[in-house]
Amino acid sequence: MCRALPAALAVLALLPAGIAAGHPRRPQPAAAGALLLGLNAGYWGPSEPRDLRRVGTVVRLSNPPRLARWERAGLRVIADFSGPYSRSGVSGLDHTAYVERVVAFVRQNPHVYAIEVLNEPGGSWFWGREAESEANRESYAQLLIEVHEALVASFGARRPLELASWDGGHDSSDAWGEAWSRNAAALADVDGVTNHPYGGQGERSTAILGHRELVERTEAVSHKPIYITEVGFPTGHNFDDSLLYSEAEQAFAIASFAQWARQTGYIAAVTFYGYRDAREGGGYGVETHRGRRKAAYGVLELLRRALS
Secondary structure (H helix, E strand, O other), X not given: OOOOHHHHHHHHHHOOOOOOOOOXXXXXXXXXXXXXXXXXXXXXXXXXXXXXXXXXXXXXXXXXXXXXXXXXXXOEEEEEEOOOOOOOOHHHOOHHHHHHHHHHHHHHOOOOOEEEEXXXXXXXXXXXXXXXXXXXXXHHHHHHHHHHHHHXXXXXXXXXXXXXXXOOOOOOOOHHHHHHOOOHHHHHHOOEEEEXXXXXXXXXXXXXXXXXXXXXXXXXXXXXXXXXXXXXXXXXXXXXXXXXXXXXXXXXXXHHHHHHHHHHOOEEEEEEOOOEOOOOOOXXXXXXXXXXXXXXXXXXXXXXXXXX
């Protein structure tokens, strides 16, 4: 923890004195200069909301059920409506069924903060070899419009935010967003765009910072608030897609990324990936698989106090 603490304290000095953690009548992107911080989580049991509220004000959940227990803990929820995945890409998705599912979910969870439309829709690992085809990019733009129109028609000013993937899930390209955003109506309809700027397996001193240039390019083209809904620094496993870090290095990386995000003024939220390691032996979590808190948890806890 000692190596991570100075960086965490630097973040504390930059953060605003307070950010409301309640549920606004009309969801808004974070105000200029404000920053929401939290984690990706995943139904680890009754301890989860209690642990999460100690380290953030927002949580990203994939295809969540009712949100009452997270919201009772004072957490805003970004609901990642990740799929269902189709090997044909977004054009293979039943748009009508997807939109109906989103609307039904918001009716059951009227305080949900944001809906994230699909997870990494430009990624062949989820969406097939032709994920980045022109047809799939155009289909995504149309889906964004359909979700927007349904949310406005059903909930008006009380609708949640709508977030669109800009990098498509790639940590080194934003071709996905540049393509679908040629549909001006789709770009106008969304309230923010998402990035997953993992550092990958490049030079260590650069990888530990996350791919910040990708985010900077996104803002320069989209001119939208940016939501970093995944970025992380694993302490074990994950040899195929990331360098591995000590727990102290992970804590430093998270504190450094939060500090940078706060300074940009255009990043509205960061949800680090993730809450707990998927298995024993290390991973992206700020807790181990069994629940031991790593140094990064303590750093985020300090940040959370600054946000209160």
